[in-house]
Every structure is written in structure tokens, then in C-alpha cells.
Amino acid sequence: MSMGNAQEIKEKIKQVIEKKGPMLPTDIAREIGIDSLFTSAFLSELVSEKSILSSSMRVGSSAIYYLKEQTKDLEKFQEHIKGKKKEALNLLKENSFLVDEKLEPAIRVALKELNDFAIPFEKNEKLIWRYFIVDENNYSSEEKVKKEKPEEPKKEKKVEEKKIPKKKKARTNTSQKKNEKFFNRVKEFLNRNSIEITDIEGIAKDSLTLRIKRDEKDELLIAYNKKRLTDADFIKAYKKAKEINLRYLILSLGEPSKKISSFIEAIKNLSDLKKIE
Numbered sequence: 001m002s003m004g005n006a007q008e009i010k011e012k013i014k015q016v017i018e019k020k021g022p023m024l025p026t027d028i029a030r031e032i033g034i035d036s037l038f039t040s041a042f043l044s045e046l047v048s049e050k051s052i053l054s055s056s057m058r059v060g061s062s063a064i065y066y067l068k069e070q071t072k073d074l075e076k077f078q079e080h081i082k083g084k085k086k087e088a089l090n091l092l093k094e095n096s097f098l099v100d101e102k103l104e105p106a107i108r109v110a111l112k113e114l115n116d117f118a119i120p121f122e123k124n125e126k127l128i129w130r131y132f133i134v135d136e137n138n139y140s141s142e143e144k145v146k147k148e149k150p151e152e153p154k155k156e157k158k159v160e161e162k163k164i165p166k167k168k169k170a171r172t173n174t175s176q177k178k179n180e181k182f183f184n185r186v187k188e189f190l191n192r193n194s195i196e197i198t199d200i201e202g203i204a205k206d207s208l209t210l211r212i213k214r215d216e217k218d219e220l221l222i223a224y225n226k227k228r229l230t231d232a233d234f235i236k237a238y239k240k241a242k243e244i245n246l247r248y249l250i251l252s253l254g255e256p257s258k259k260i261s262s263f264i265e266a267i268k269n270l271s272d273l274k275k276i277e
Contacts (some may be wrong), residue, residue, distance in 0.1 A: 194270050
């Protein structure tokens with residue numbers, strides 16, 4: 001295919017997106033009458049040239065391609081977002097702005113995964129999330145209310161609190177940072193092994209539960225933020241996976257106990273277990 005023809009195809013792709021709005025590669029390929037593989041190659045070139053944009057969000061395994069002025073139109077693809085990410089998105093959409101430190105860990109992590117819709121910025125040394133079509137300058141009411149409060153009530157409130165809530169908040173922030181650090185470590189491991197996170201099932205004190213796609217198959221991942229695993233940890237993971245009918249993968253910072261390792265080794269070649277009647 002000559003460069004002239006290649007340029008014509010790229011122009012045709014841009015025209016189709018301009019007319020139809022944000023689109024998936026398969027739909028673009030059908031519109032221009034070109035094989036999907038070639039279409040994907042042209043789309044990558046157009047993104048590199050900054051002629052079009054691609055979403056971080058995936059529909060199946062495909063990104064969405066759109067023009068800069070069509071950013072708002074990404075909203076129509078939000079129906080493909082599920083689980084904790086959907087909960088975080090609805091919360092942000094409803095409030096326009098969210099203060100990061102006030103959110104539960106699972107929501108904070110989910111917002112970081114919603115790159116197309118959750119935009120972070122800093123205000124008075126605080127991390128704030130804004131809904132992608134809301135202007136950052138609209139975030140002022142909370143800080144304004146604080147500034148307008150008289151000094152006297154503040155002093156009275158300080159005396160009444162006796163520093164107890166402050167200590168509790170410090171412990172909460174430490175726990176949140178620990179969870180986020182562990183999540184990032186798990187995410188890096190999954191990226192290195194070409195495993196995709198498709199949803200966040202939950203974040204507990206010492207564990208992280210994610211839906212993943214490995215070798216094009218859906219699985220459940222339970223990552224334990226500790227070095228020693230017990231039989232209770234394996235049973236908990238098994239029960240959770242059984243609830244949603246998925247195979248499961250376990251990650252940890254160390255090795256299982258010798259007892260667990262021996263048990264796993266013992267049942268590897270077990271073909272069946274029957275009761276004598």
C-alpha cells in the first residue's frame with residue numbers, strides 16, 4: 001500500500017469519527033471497508049500523530065477512538081463500566097468533586113483506574129478528583145466556607161475534640177496509604193505478566209480482591225498483603241471464587257506455610273476422593 005493511499009485511509013478514518021463520534025476499532029473498520037488489523041495499525045499512527053485520541057477505558061479489550069472535541073461523548077460508553085469502578089464513577093458524577101482523603105480505599109483506587117472520567121488536581125495541598133466535564137475552577141465552595149467561619153467557634157471546637165478524632169484520622173490515612181502502595185505493587189506485577197485488571201471486587205485490611213483477565217479468560221485474583229498464608233486464607237479465596245463461579249489466583253508477599261505447601265503438593269495428582277459405603 002503506497003503512502004498516498006495510507007494517508008487517504010487515515011483521512012477517511014478521521015472523517016468517520018468526526019461524523020459518528022467516539023467509536024470502537026471494529027466499527028471503524030466496517031465503515032471504511034478495511035481489515036481490522038490494518039485499521040488498528042492506522043489508528044495507532046493517528047494517536048501517535050495526536051490527530052485522534054484513545055480512551056484508557058476498554059470495551060472488551062478495545063480502546064475507544066475519538067476527537068478532542070468529542071470528549072464529552074465518552075459518557076455513552078459508561079454502561080460498560082462495572083463493579084467498584086461504576087460505584088466510584090457514580091459518586092464522582094453526582095458530586096462533581098471528591099476529596100481523596102475522605103474516600104474509602106476501594107473508591108480511591110477505582111478512581112485512579114477511571115482515567116477518562118476522574119481527573120485529579122491539587123487544591124490547598126489536598127488531592128481532589130473532578131468529573132471530566134466539570135471545570136476545575138468550579139471547585140471553591142468548600143474552601144470558601146472554611147475561610148468565612150468565625151475564629152471563636154473554631155477555638156471552642158478544638159477544646160471539645162481533645163485530639164482523639166485526630167489520632168483516629170492519622171491511623172486511617174496510614175492504612176489507606178498502605179493499601180494503595182500494595183495495590184500499586186500488585187498492579188505492577190500484573191502488568192509485567194500481561195494480566196489485565198477488569199474490576200475491583202474489594203479492598204480489606206490485608207487483602208485485595210480483583211477480577212482479572214489472563215490468557216483471555218476471566219479469573220478472580222486474591223492478593224494477600226502478608227508473608228505467611230494460612231489454610232483460612234485459601235478457604236476464604238476458594239469460597240469467594242465459588243460464589244461468582246470463577247477460577248482463582250492467589251498472590252502474597254511470601255510463601256504459604258509448610259503445612260499448606262505439603263497439602264497442595266499432596267492433592268496435585270489426586271484424581272478423585274470417594275466415600276466407602
